[in-house]
Amino acid sequence: MPGDKRVSAASARDHTRRVKLKSSSQRPSGLFWSISVIFLVGIMALGYQAIQPPPPKICGSPGGPPITAPRIKLRDGRHLAYKEHGVPKEKANYKIVFIHGFDCNRHTAVVPSMEIMEDLGIYVLSFDRPGYSESDPDPKRTPQSLALDIEELADQLELGSKFYVVGYSMGGQAVWGCLKYIPHRLAGAALLAPVVNYWWPGLPADLTTEAYYQQFPRDQWALRVAHYLPWLTYWWNTQKWFPGSSAAGRNPKVFSPKDLEILARMTKSRDPKMAAAVGSGRQQGEHESAVRDLMVGFGSWEFGPVQLQIPFPNNEGTVHLWQGDDDGLVPVTLQRYIALQLPWINYHEIPGAGHVFASDQAMADTIFKVILTGEK
Template structure:
């Protein structure tokens, strides 16, 4: 993993990590909410083997990236365009996981001339009237409720979690390992993997590096109008989503799918929210093949 920081035109710092084949096909990775540029404990051997360059970014206020006051989802496209120019990339593709799906969609909407493919994995979906779907787990719905009406309480919860990650990461891992009834069987099984847990600690520590305020603010952003129309996205979109995802209900994704102009969907039977943690699914996503029969790359360029 190669750590990097660039200075944007407005003076803010933007942090990013580089994985895979350094001369490969460029694919930007957008983390969930909360999240960070840390996607792997070491380099990604699958991306290396397939000839894909992975560029994972920290959004403003996360990890190494400076905060941006009153930022909007659409504005992140300007940061990515500057980063692409800095890396001398004329064309590239984007992949957003969970809350990062909103940003991958926004970048594709704004940078049609540069983005060749938009991949949405376990993606967040626009809320209707600012309210999460009743198909979403009650725990997740409660978090969004607290974000809007009792942010001070959610801030306290997140501060407690940050303190646990910083002071007692083993206890944090033990907590994750217990899973919960609000998660699918798929996700609870994923959380028994020691490498996944170790990566989760590093990933989360970076997410909260600058504090917890950005997590709460971004949750509000996701619950509001995203300020662009999904049906106006011209970039080809590939969706990968678990049928048993309790954090981002598949029913809402299928509704979103109907609004997209150029979309191909892959719904994973029994799949939960943590799709990218399984090597075979991850390889399927970056090769754009529901089953791995041969190492044929997705048309990123």
């Protein structure tokens, strides 16, 4: 039997050697998967870091832009910067809050000529919307929160129990929020080329689809991202691999020939100091200004304009909407539909006009006379 023991011992050693060889042959595979997982996690971390916007440079903070404008402090501690135009509010017959458009600020207010303002007694209060120029960002901004900001701004500056709101472009879109949430504070309202959200409740799918695909492909994709993947909006509009939003990228191709004429006149007449002030809209960072506008403007709203009730049931005020029929940013077909569904809207369509028609001084004078007196 000793021979059998030797065979058994040899077999045991051989089995141990095979197990060790098998184990050692498996180690590279296990190491490979471990390295792969670490690599994947690293790529995901780098990707997450790449899509995260940098923190805003708050005005007045260390390293941030200086505070040059008068500001109010809101209920939640944020500040809104503002600018006053026209006659002193104590002597004014009409007090108006102007809401600026996309990539603009308080300096780009559409106001009538000084002659008209003095003749009618008009006071206009423009302000930087949250995140723009010198107003603090509001990461929780919604159509309702902006309307409440406007109400508080008017109260702190003592505009009285009722005031007018006039909004241009993305600011015009914000007027819908005022009509929804603070109609009791309004003496009247005007929307100038207000931006349309293709996902608003109440808009017919066939009409929105047709209008949506009339945009440049780059804008179709930019708005899809803003609506369905808002957390990716900043990266989408700042990366260099493919084009982002035309508006965010300041692409002149979206403007009509009439628009380009008006913009050229404005650029030529504007002094360098004012040009610098107008261009300061994104100074706190793109994410809380232009990008936040895209996320809110084309996000999921809890209401659509066609669902609004009449804000002035006793005819104590009027609502006007102006739209150019050659607007490359806002589809006139959807604007027409909204106006048809709201019989209390006074709709004014301007033949041949583009998106910036209200910046023409003669047009601005007409708009304000119609809003305030009904005269053209």
